[in-house]
Amino acid sequence: MPAPTLKEKAYQEMKKLLLTGEIKPGDFLSERTLVERLDMSRTPIRSALDRLELDGFIKQSPQQGIVVQELSINKAAEIYELRKALESFVVNKLSNMELTKQQRSIIEENLSLQKRYVEENDIPQFTLKDAEFHHQLITFADNEEIIDINEQIQDRLNLIAVKVFKLDDQRIIVSYDDHKEIFEHILKGQGEKAAAKMTEHLEYGRRILMP
Amino acid sequence: MPAPTLKEKAYQEMKKLLLTGEIKPGDFLSERTLVERLDMSRTPIRSALDRLELDGFIKQSPQQGIVVQELSINKAAEIYELRKALESFVVNKLSNMELTKQQRSIIEENLSLQKRYVEENDIPQFTLKDAEFHHQLITFADNEEIIDINEQIQDRLNLIAVKVFKLDDQRIIVSYDDHKEIFEHILKGQGEKAAAKMTEHLEYGRRILMP
DNA sequence: TATACCTCACTGGTATGCCAGTTGTATATA
């Protein structure tokens, strides 16, 4: 639970505006416009803008203005590549440790829901469970640095995740099968196989973005 | 070249203070003392503090104060693990692409300097070339996301890199051999071997920190 | 008309004053 400071609130609200598309890439912002929009002074807003710039959402130029950055296809592909590096490592590590009963059942329940949403062809719900699946595995690997990075890229990823599935309706079926296979490899302690499958899985997503 | 703003200067100077040890973990800071120390107003200093907090160097608590965070052994080990994930991926990727002549000669020159410093047992210089070696490889992999992460962890790493070599004088010899072998694998297109060696190389560093 | 220039409204950057919350200490009270 972050401190209920205005600067935190500003950051969250502005990110929400970005993720919901109310503020789109290419838009020009100004601190003073945001003052009216968020009903707070420039100080917390500036802090939030600094963070958003570090996150890569916007770009500030002294004496000029603030531009909302495009999440280019190229950038998205880079993120997928980063995920390949992190998550293949993660599943490999998990294969060499013993998952707790609780952890196993969390994944199992997640997978059964994935299966259901595949059958119902419920893409939005599946997308949520997909993200949760990856997120859980990363959490289990118990490395705060990696967890933090994952959270940093998660939001930008949300901007494109829907696109991946929109571009290919069969994707969620394959995705589910991949997830299941990865988890089975982990349980059997087959780190190399789990990593390879995860790499392939994410490579698929990356390719869709880069025709 | 970043804009020569005060907030950028504040960030750089404060990071320098942290890296040189003038400000040590456990120290208590306050915005107002830093105002005198850096001779600027609270505004750019607050901005810099926000960044340093995101970097993990300090922790701010509203109405209380600022504490310089300890880079725990555990945290350092996490960073090494993150490096394993990123850099094994990087060298694997490099093995599957063609390095330019220029890139090859950059590494070759770096390696020859490494060799020289090993022979002279010049640990500080070797440490620099070591960091440069890893940095260059990451740069060649041409993924801005990964490059950014590497830069973020680089500074924290510097706080412990010296320690790794201090704990084991034979380390730089082995390190050099590892580097050389990794590069040879890359040139031969042996991605798996390069990645495995890199993993082993970094695992060695991690283990030294965690007896 | 074409061009040079000037003005003015805007930008983010910076300095600073005030606020509420926290904490250690000195004082009043039992």
Next chain:
DNA sequence: TATATACAACTGGCATACCAGTGAGGTATA
């Protein structure tokens, strides 16, 4: 003396006034 309380000296959070730089539009000039 032990404890409760009040106060004072801090903290970071926030609002805001002012600054220099920028760029667009109008105006004066050729």
